[in-house]
Amino acid sequence: MKHTEIEIQSLKSDVKQMWNLVANQLSKAKKALLENNTTLALEVISQEKRVNAYELKIESDCENFIALYSPVAVDLRLILSLIKISNTLERIGDFAEGIARHSTTEDCTDIDIQLIEDLAIEKMIDAVLEMLLDGYVAFESENTKLSGKIMGRDEAVDTIYSNGFDVLSNYIQQNPSKAYCALKLIIILRKIERMGDHCNNIVEDIAFYVDAEVLKHNKDRKSKQ
Amino acid sequence: MIETKNINFYYGNFQALKSISMKMEANTVTAFIGPSGCGKSTFLRLFNRMNDTIQNTRLTGTCLIDDQDIYEKSVHVDELRKKVGMVFQKPNPFPKSIFENVTYGLKVNGITDKKYISERVEQSLTSAALWNEVKDKLNQSAFALSGGQQQRLCIARALAVSPSILLMDEPASALDPISTSKIEELIHSLKSEYTIVIVTHNMQQAARVSDKTGFFMFGELVEYSDTKKMFLNPEMEQTQNYITGRFG
Numbered sequence: 001m002k003h004t005e006i007e008i009q010s011l012k013s014d015v016k017q018m019w020n021l022v023a024n025q026l027s028k029a030k031k032a033l034l035e036n037n038t039t040l041a042l043e044v045i046s047q048e049k050r051v052n053a054y055e056l057k058i059e060s061d062c063e064n065f066i067a068l069y070s071p072v073a074v075d076l077r078l079i080l081s082l083i084k085i086s087n088t089l090e091r092i093g094d095f096a097e098g099i100a101r102h103s104t105t106e107d108c109t110d111i112d113i114q115l116i117e118d119l120a121i122e123k124m125i126d127a128v129l130e131m132l133l134d135g136y137v138a139f140e141s142e143n144t145k146l147s148g149k150i151m152g153r154d155e156a157v158d159t160i161y162s163n164g165f166d167v168l169s170n171y172i173q174q175n176p177s178k179a180y181c182a183l184k185l186i187i188i189l190r191k192i193e194r195m196g197d198h199c200n201n202i203v204e205d206i207a208f209y210v211d212a213e214v215l216k217h218n219k220d221r222k223s224k225q
Numbered sequence: 226m227i228e229t230k231n232i233n234f235y236y237g238n239f240q241a242l243k244s245i246s247m248k249m250e251a252n253t254v255t256a257f258i259g260p261s262g263c264g265k266s267t268f269l270r271l272f273n274r275m276n277d278t279i280q281n282t283r284l285t286g287t288c289l290i291d292d293q294d295i296y297e298k299s300v301h302v303d304e305l306r307k308k309v310g311m312v313f314q315k316p317n318p319f320p321k322s323i324f325e326n327v328t329y330g331l332k333v334n335g336i337t338d339k340k341y342i343s344e345r346v347e348q349s350l351t352s353a354a355l356w357n358e359v360k361d362k363l364n365q366s367a368f369a370l371s372g373g374q375q376q377r378l379c380i381a382r383a384l385a386v387s388p389s390i391l392l393m394d395e396p397a398s399a400l401d402p403i404s405t406s407k408i409e410e411l412i413h414s415l416k417s418e419y420t421i422v423i424v425t426h427n428m429q430q431a432a433r434v435s436d437k438t439g440f441f442m443f444g445e446l447v448e449y450s451d452t453k454k455m456f457l458n459p460e461m462e463q464t465q466n467y468i469t470g471r472f473g
Contacts, residue, residue, distance in 0.1 A: 003433075067457040069433055070432070
């Protein structure tokens with residue numbers, strides 16, 4: 001294998017490790033939230049430093065690769081995509097940490113389980129996790145056939161998010177004394193919805209790398225995916 | 226390890242190198258870059274005393290290889306060149322067979338053991354990434370090879386006498402991109418066994434193959450640092466202007 005190919009494999013490998021770590025963080029944050037598991041939440045919070053370290057390393061390695069190897073064509077598209085994907089994964093990692101932090105606050109420890117179910121938070125996080133893992137498969141296999149499926153899931157996440165407002169509004173009307181904690185759940189819903197958007201951004205970055213397609217701000221091309 | 230201390234070199238009254246001090250660690254690739262006439266090739270040729278034969282030149286300062294001053298009277302140039310091989314810009318195979326080209330240095334050094342010679346030929350051609358292409362035609366003329374193959378043959382010829390240092394003066398500038406890529410891959414693979422110093426006009430090549438880079442201008446070493454740093458965040462404005470193409 002050529003020297004530049006070895007460098008590229010190493011960069012890809014780092015991004016894939018970061019990807020797995022972030023998916024793991026989100027999975028644990030979900031469990032911490034649903035089971036009110038503070039220990040697990042603290043674990044997610046402490047692991048966030050590793051996510052940040054990956055982002056810095058990948059960025060620095062990509063800068064060096066551009067400076068030393070002057071990549072063109074697919075190599076250039078890959079390096080640009082890796083920088084963006086690592087930035088996006090870091091943001092998803094931040095949101096996972098934010099969800100975990102919610103489980104460590106003591107002011108809302110007795111959230112109504114039925115409310116969590118009505119908000120479909122578990123379903124929402126699972127959809128984002130599937131987007132994240134399908135994105136990983138698309139990246140690893142350099143295949144954008146999964147793009148449409150992933151973007152379709154984001155629409156489902158958005159729908160759950162919109163419905164969440166009605167659910168919370170009704171809940172607050174019926175339980176005014178619990179309004180404070182119910183409102184805090186909007187922040188959680190918002191974080192999950194943003195993670196879905198970020199997974200979409202990753203799909204766009206993979207399409208740019210693999211097919212040289214610019215899907216960003218282009219609804220026509222996105223709908224064809 | 227190569228170390229120079231306050232090197233000044235003159236062609237007649239013209240000072241080609243000005244107070245150059247630098248260290249090149251063992252098993253690293255060091256690239257010299259800079260505009261034509263900046264002194265980088267002159268500096269490279271000091272390491273195996275190739276400048277000795279040029280009339281009306283003068284050298285001051287110290288040039289150490291493995292802590293030995295190579296310009297001391299006790300140093301034999303032939304012995305030095307066994308230790309410090311050189312590859313030039315244009316492939317320069319001898320008008321002999323491939324086999325004889327590789328064995329030339331061994332024979333000059335009085336080695337006659339046929340088994341040893343055969344082994345060295347295979348090892349050297351393998352190290353130069355040429356063995357698989359020529360193993361069935363070792364007795365053919367070296368001139369029958371392509372330019373890129375000839376250059377790798379010259380590298381094999383240099384490696385045959387087991388040097389520890391390999392000097393390369395624009396080794397790929399006369400080659401097409403595929404042959405250039407093979408030479409660059411070769412430089413990467415040779416690094417584990419040899420200390421390599423390469424002069425190149427191609428900045429991207431310096432960036433791709435070297436661990437450290439020295440930027441020369443008007444006979445001065447303007448900057449010498451890790452290649453990553455040199456090409457991402459050079460210290461000196463002159464370096465930045467040169468590598469970004471703003472110079473001149």
